[in-house]
Amino acid sequence: MTEILSIKTVNPDDEKVLAITEELSENLYLRFGSDGKNSFQDWQNDNSKFVFVVAEIDNEIVGCGAIRPMDQNTGEVKRMYAKFPGKKIGQTILAFLEDKARTLGYTYLVLETRVKNESAVRFYLKQNYKVIPNYGKYTDRPEAICLGKSLNQNL
Secondary structure (H helix, E strand, O other): OOOOEEEEEEOOOOOHHHHHHHHHHHHHHHHHOOOOOOHHOOOOOOOOOEEEEEEEOOEEEEEEEEEEEEOOOEEEEEEEEOOOOOOOOOHHHHHHHHHHHHHHHEEEEEEEEOOOOHHHHHHHHHEEEEEEOOOHOOOOOEEEEEEEEOOOOOO
């Protein structure tokens, strides 16, 4: 039987969604000593430039991801997580977020992860993200690595 992966936009405060974001936070804490929640506190559900999605297989939430505005043209990718490796969950979520970002008028996406999170760094590089100078609160944090990608179809 073929598993069908679907992506849908949701409210991150929805009770069903909280389980996957808590799983992400626990995973980050166990691996890196920080749960990442501090970077996701200013969410605005009523602002269409903020997008939170979940991935589902057979009605089970198996991943999540988000974009939020940095400025009029730049979105920041946040809370990317795939419960099961090797099923293209992360790729599907990120492709959906990139398409959504384009429709919202974003021309560039940025993100931050930990240098130690080598699998995430490899993943983003494979998705054509490039290492950029650390930005915002990550500027003077040597444990952070920032990446960016132009959403311009012609580049």
